[in-house]
Amino acid sequence: MEGLFVILVCQLIGEIVVRTLDLSMPAPALGIMLLLAYLWFADWRAGSEDSPAHTRISGVADTLLKNLGVLFVPLGVGVMQNYRLIYDYAGTIIVVVVVSTIVTLMVTVGAFLLASRLFGAEGAGNGH
Amino acid sequence: MDTSGRVFELWVYLSTSPLLWLTVTIGAYITAQRLAAWSGFNPIVNPVLISVALVVLILTATGTSYSTYFDGAQFVHFALGPATVALAVPLYRNRTLIRQNFVPVIVALFAGSLTAIVCATGVALLLGAPDSVAISLAPKSATAGIAVGISQQLGGDPALTALLVIFTGVLGAIIVTPLMNLLRIKNYAARGFAAGLTSHGIGTARAFQVNEIAGTFSGLAMALNGILTSAIAAIVLGLLL
Numbered sequence: 001m002e003g004l005f006v007i008l009v010c011q012l013i014g015e016i017v018v019r020t021l022d023l024s025m026p027a028p029a030l031g032i033m034l035l036l037a038y039l040w041f042a043d044w045r046a047g048s049e050d051s052p053a054h055t056r057i058s059g060v061a062d063t064l065l066k067n068l069g070v071l072f073v074p075l076g077v078g079v080m081q082n083y084r085l086i087y088d089y090a091g092t093i094i095v096v097v098v099v100s101t102i103v104t105l106m107v108t109v110g111a112f113l114l115a116s117r118l119f120g121a122e123g124a125g126n127g128h
Numbered sequence: 129m130d131t132s133g134r135v136f137e138l139w140v141y142l143s144t145s146p147l148l149w150l151t152v153t154i155g156a157y158i159t160a161q162r163l164a165a166w167s168g169f170n171p172i173v174n175p176v177l178i179s180v181a182l183v184v185l186i187l188t189a190t191g192t193s194y195s196t197y198f199d200g201a202q203f204v205h206f207a208l209g210p211a212t213v214a215l216a217v218p219l220y221r222n223r224t225l226i227r228q229n230f231v232p233v234i235v236a237l238f239a240g241s242l243t244a245i246v247c248a249t250g251v252a253l254l255l256g257a258p259d260s261v262a263i264s265l266a267p268k269s270a271t272a273g274i275a276v277g278i279s280q281q282l283g284g285d286p287a288l289t290a291l292l293v294i295f296t297g298v299l300g301a302i303i304v305t306p307l308m309n310l311l312r313i314k315n316y317a318a319r320g321f322a323a324g325l326t327s328h329g330i331g332t333a334r335a336f337q338v339n340e341i342a343g344t345f346s347g348l349a350m351a352l353n354g355i356l357t358s359a360i361a362a363i364v365l366g367l368l369l
Binding site: 004007008009010011014016024025026027028029031032033034035036039040057058060061062065066068069070071072073074076077078079080081082089091092093095096097098099100101102103104105106107108109110111112113114115116118119 | 151156157161174175176177178179180183184186187194197198201202204205207208209210212213214215216217218219220221225229231232233234235236239240243244247248251252255256257259261265268269272273274277278281284287290291292293294295296297299302303304307309311313315317318321322323325326327329330331333347349350354355358359362368
């Protein structure tokens with residue numbers, strides 16, 4: 001329960017800060033950075049790599065992330081019933097999504113490979 | 129009262145209760161996951177796409193409205209926010225991996241994130257789409273919890289952005305494997321990073337089906353791109369519009 005509590009608090013603080021300061025950043029993005037800082041602090045204070053606080057949060061986070069796909073389903077269902085939204089620009093939108101998805105995939109993978117070759121990064125592709 | 133009357137009464141009660149539609153949502157996803165596994169994780173058999181189709185089919189067949197459905201499904205939907213925040217955990221856990229691959233990760237992050245925003249907005253404007261549509265398209269590679277927020281703040285249509293996020297996620301998850309195989313790219317860190325940057329959570333779920341390293345780098349890319357897109361979308365759009 002404590003792990004979930006910390007995650008929710010990070011999101012809540014993110015929400016409060018974004019609304020109070022009128023930032024152009026969504027609350028969960030700020031929440032990621034707050035949780036990152038919290039994990040760093042928890043491990044630093046415990047003087048270990050896996051402080052109890054860290055382990056509790058990991059458990060909740062892994063459960064949420066392992067089932068990430070299902071979280072998109074309600075939105076996806078709403079989207080299918082809202083198809084009229086794209087009715088006016090359906091052709092344009094389909095072209096944009098297809099082109100930009102392929103181009104983004106290729107540019108990203110190309111940049112990653114080029115940079116690892118130029119700077120001789122180790123561990124890329126063979127992990128841990 | 130006769131049996132059919134009782135069944136009908138039970139249906140009237142259940143069909144408007146959150147319990148039924150929450151159960152249907154999770155059941156549809158489990159069914160879709162089984163189908164994906166049964167197909168040998170063929171990219172076309174995308175679990176998100178199939179569960180959405182299953183739910184839409186059931187809603188249509190029973191004449192249930194989206195708002196009734198959402199009363200139940202909102203509990204799943206709500207978890208998108210905390211799940212986005214939870215991305216800090218893999219980011220923190222893989223900090224050594226990030227440090228080892230620091231240059232490729234940063235270069236690919238900036239190149240990919242800028243390409244995603246500029247390409248989507250640019251092509252939309254070239255094809256004559258109005259500004260509001262172009263703005264809604266800009267953050268579509270970021271994860272839903274972030275993209276919808278960006279669109280709202282910059283004057284786009286949040287519902288349209290949600291649609292585009294799902295569309296981009298499913299499309300990327302389906303084409304990433306054949307595209308990378310076609311390009312003969314065998315570096316799974318690079319492949320995964322591209323999947324997560326382009327297609328956020330749906331791409332990451334796909335990457336984990338293929339390879340553990342690909343999945344880890346995909347989750348990393350999704351978290352980093354969510355943060356970067358929220359930081360630069362306003363600036364890039366300011367230059368383009």
